[in-house]
Amino acid sequence: MSDDIYREIILDHYRNPRNKGRLPNPDVSIHDSNPLCGDEIDMHLKVEEDKITDIKFEGRGCAISQASASMLTEMVLNKPLKHVKDLVKEDILENIGLTNLGPARIKCALLSLKVLKMSMVKYYADRDPESASKYENEPGAY
Amino acid sequence: MQKSALSVYEIRQDFPILKRKVGDNKTLVYLDNAATTQKPFSVINAIHDYYSNYNANIHRAVHQLGEEATLAYEQTREKVAKFINASSTEEIIFTRNATEAINLVSYAWGRKNVNDGQSIVITEMEHHSNIVPWQILSGEKNAKLCYIGVDDRGYLRMEDYKSFLDKSNVGLISLSEMSNVLGTIVPLNEIIKMAHRDGIPVLVDAAQSVPHLPVDVQKTDCDFLAFSAHKMLGPTGVGILYVKRKILEEMPPFIGGGDMIKEVHKQNTVYNDLPYRFEGGTPNIAGVIGFGAALDYLNRIGMNRVRDHEIDITKYAMSALADIKDVILYGPLDANDRGGVISFNIADIHPHDLATIMNERGVAIRSGHHCAQVLMERLDVPATSRASFYIYNTKEEVDIFIDALHNARRIFKL
Ligand SMILES: Cc1ncc(COP(=O)(O)O)c(C=O)c1O
Numbered sequence: 084m085s086d087d088i089y090r091e092i093i094l095d096h097y098r099n100p101r102n103k104g105r106l107p108n109p110d111v112s113i114h115d116s117n118p119l120c121g122d123e124i125d126m127h128l129k130v131e132e133d134k135i136t137d138i139k140f141e142g143r144g145c146a147i148s149q150a151s152a153s154m155l156t157e158m159v160l161n162k163p164l165k166h167v168k169d170l171v172k173e174d175i176l177e178n179i180g181l182t183n184l185g186p187a188r189i190k191c192a193l194l195s196l197k198v199l200k201m202s203m204v205k206y207y208a209d210r211d212p213e214s215a216s217k218y219e220n221e222p223g224a225y
Numbered sequence: 226m227q228k229s230a231l232s233v234y235e236i237r238q239d240f241p242i243l244k245r246k247v248g249d250n251k252t253l254v255y256l257d258n259a260a261t262t263q264k265p266f267s268v269i270n271a272i273h274d275y276y277s278n279y280n281a282n283i284h285r286a287v288h289q290l291g292e293e294a295t296l297a298y299e300q301t302r303e304k305v306a307k308f309i310n311a312s313s314t315e316e317i318i319f320t321r322n323a324t325e326a327i328n329l330v331s332y333a334w335g336r337k338n339v340n341d342g343q344s345i346v347i348t349e350m351e352h353h354s355n356i357v358p359w360q361i362l363s364g365e366k367n368a369k370l371c372y373i374g375v376d377d378r379g380y381l382r383m384e385d386y387k388s389f390l391d392k393s394n395v396g397l398i399s400l401s402e403m404s405n406v407l408g409t410i411v412p413l414n415e416i417i418k419m420a421h422r423d424g425i426p427v428l429v430d431a432a433q434s435v436p437h438l439p440v441d442v443q444k445t446d447c448d449f450l451a452f453s454a455h456k457m458l459g460p461t462g463v464g465i466l467y468v469k470r471k472i473l474e475e476m477p478p479f480i481g482g483g484d485m486i487k488e489v490h491k492q493n494t495v496y497n498d499l500p501y502r503f504e505g506g507t508p509n510i511a512g513v514i515g516f517g518a519a520l521d522y523l524n525r526i527g528m529n530r531v532r533d534h535e536i537d538i539t540k541y542a543m544s545a546l547a548d549i550k551d552v553i554l555y556g557p558l559d560a561n562d563r564g565g566v567i568s569f570n571i572a573d574i575h576p577h578d579l580a581t582i583m584n585e586r587g588v589a590i591r592s593g594h595h596c597a598q599v600l601m602e603r604l605d606v607p608a609t610s611r612a613s614f615y616i617y618n619t620k621e622e623v624d625i626f627i628d629a630l631h632n633a634r635r636i637f638k639l
Contacts, residue, residue: 191458
């Protein structure tokens with residue numbers, strides 16, 4: 084089982100994360116952590132004409148949380164920002180190839196998605212507080 | 226030393242859970258004893274017996290069940306007093322856990338006795354339950370919270386302590402006798418002697434020490450001592466606070482309500498005698514009775530033998546760990562200066578990943594900050610893995626643990 088989780092690709096993204104670091108002038112930056120295990124993720128986004136034109140993450144934590152963040156940045160780069168709203172946990176778990184994680188470890192895999200969604204909501208809230216709520220997911224939606 | 230009357234293999238027979246399989250039919254190797262320990266039949270049966278045969282509320286009932294329940298509950302108080310060598314049962318207060326015991330002191334005693342401008346001295350290796358109550362109190366009282374540092378070998382920096390005593394107006398010292406992360410056992414006698422020379426009271430967080438070492442409150446002369454039953458074979462939901470009688474007599478109550486009163490009138494109340502004054506509301510009767518059976522069990526083994534067993538297994542595990550490439554061990558290297566708690570990291574394997582991989586072999590270890598984030602900052606790590614032992618752990622289990630570590634190295638291609 085562990086051999087299935089910690090496949091080459093997860094270890095590769097863990098040890099050689101893509102898009103890791105900061106952005107000079109991000110349009111939005113959000114930090115969050117997982118109180119259960121202390122994993123931390125910061126997301127920094129550059130957005131032009133509602134497209135994610137650059138994205139970087141910072142973070143520390145387990146291989147699953149960090150590889151998942153790295154893979155998520157690749158997945159959404161150059162995609163429309165509002166599509167972030169439609170991402171659900173299955174998208175992430177399939178993307179990283181881990182569909183049978185236990186409940187404790189799923190939180191690690193999904194932390195970066197949570198931070199990305201928070202970033203999107205904040206981006207719209209900063210620009211148009213009235214309409215920002217339409218980008219928020221229902222509780223438990225993803 | 227007395228020849229062991231009970232071997233660890235015999236002890237294991239008393240713990241039903243140790244027979245269960247986990248995951249893919251693996252025998253459980255339970256190495257998370259610093260978080261909570263497993264329970265022997267005698268404890269489980271004592272709780273079962275109470276609910277099956279004499280369940281009743283205590284202290285006021287005149288009927289037979291009430292009398293039996295009260296007797297059993299109070300017998301545990303006697304056993305606790307004896308176990309830590311308190312001078313009387315009046316000094317033993319039951320709470321929900323060690324955390325509540327510490328909070329009881331901070332709210333009831335601290336609010337009255339810690340004053341504006343004073344310092345509360347704790348250490349960098351405290352559990353959150355011995356940090357947060359003092360942050361709350363120092364916020365309310367405009368007091369200062371001072372930390373005795375931890376040196377690179379995992380020992381307290383006694384020079385910090387001396388300088389706090391010399392330079393600040395210290396109102397209380399509160400520290401754990403044994404760290405739940407580093408295992409460090411602190412020089413308690415010396416610390417308390419120095420504090421008392423200046424008339425400063427000392428609270429001992431004994432959550433990790435009473436379960437693993439002989440503890441004598443009269444010998445150390447501590448003023449407050451807090452621990453949890455669930456870390457020493459007892460049930461969850463029972464904590465113990467020992468307070469020296471002359472402090473207790475002056476201490477205002479914490480939780481008001483039934484049981485803690487003698488007389489209640491419209492505008493005033495006459496509080497009950499010690500220690501009942503501090504036990505408002507119906508307590509965890511079954512839990513306290515179960516804890517009595519846990520104390521009997523430990524007494525049968527003897528705390529010196531518990532300690533010897535843990536030194537032995539800790540030495541064995543530490544030397545095996547030290548042989549593994551890229552393992553970093555935290556805390557004192559001398560097993561005589563530490564308890565059976567080993568925190569470590571291994572190369573770039575995050576503790577959560579390690580715990581997941583170990584779990585597959587049936588090995589239960591803990592990973593994370595262990596409710597000691599101040600210490601994690603001091604060690605400059607986000608988390609550690611931790612294996613912790615108790616009376617039923619064997620060297621064979623350590624071997625399985627070490628083998629699982631090698632497997633983790635393989636999976637991480639190290
Ligand atoms: C040193 C120390 N203090 C306090 C506690 C808190 O114990 P409880 O959660 O039972 O209140 C623990 C438990 O992990 C501990 O290890």
